[in-house]
Amino acid sequence: MQNVKERRGKSKVWIVILSIAGVITLGAVVLTAPGRRELQNMVIDNVDFKKLCDGVYTGAYRGTKDSFRNVAVNVTVNSGAVSKIKVTEGALADKQTTEIRNGLSLNDLFDEVIKSQSLQVDAISGATLTSKAHLKAVENALKQEELK
Numbered sequence: 344m345q346n347v348k349e350r351r352g353k354s355k356v357w358i359v360i361l362s363i364a365g366v367i368t369l370g371a372v373v374l375t376a377p378g379r380r381e382l383q384n385m386v387i388d389n390v391d392f393k394k395l396c397d398g399v400y401t402g403a404y405r406g407t408k409d410s411f412r413n414v415a416v417n418v419t420v421n422s423g424a425v426s427k428i429k430v431t432e433g434a435l436a437d438k439q440t441t442e443i444r445n446g447l448s449l450n451d452l453f454d455e456v457i458k459s460q461s462l463q464v465d466a467i468s469g470a471t472l473t474s475k476a477h478l479k480a481v482e483n484a485l486k487q488e489e490l491k
Contacts, residue, residue: 383471387478390485392460395420402484403432404476412476418484424460428453428481435473444469449477456481 403415414433419426430436430449439449447467452474455464462482466474 385475385479387462387475387482388486390462390482392425392485393423395423395425395485397421397423400484400487401431402480402482402487404479404483406476412473414476414480416477416480416484418481425457425485428456430477433476435477443467443473452477453481 397420400418400420401415402418403413405413412433414435415431417427417429417431419428430439435441435443435449439453442448444467447470452464452467456462456478462478462485464478466478
């Protein structure tokens with residue numbers, strides 16, 4: 344009889360723990376949904392890389408629906424070409440080489456931008472929203488240069 348009571352007590356504890364975990368997960372999904380939609384619908388504009396002047400340009404992406412993927416970057420232009428992109432703010436600011444999905448990092452994304460001299464590159468599959476936020480920050484940096 345004592346074993347049955349112990350098992351019922353443990354079952355109740357697990358039900359409470361799983362219920363709390365479910366509520367937290369649901370809350371996270373509900374809180375991030377507007378920001379996710381914003382990024383899913385975001386278009387990365389074309390920037391004429393041929394007209395860039397040398398310098399270091401700062402740009403940021405700031406979500407209007409939430410701040411979970413806010414990011415800032417420095418973009419270095421040498422000899423009229425983007426040569427370096429560094430994340431300066433955001434969750435991945437000091438983790439640019441860390442794998443974010445499928446063995447790929449932000450550096451891989453930025454290497455494609457540098458190689459193609461274009462923002463029209465494929466996002467990292469499985470990290471599309473993160474990729475788009477970072478590409479938008481690069482776009483905003485380069486558009487600051489265009490305004491000069």
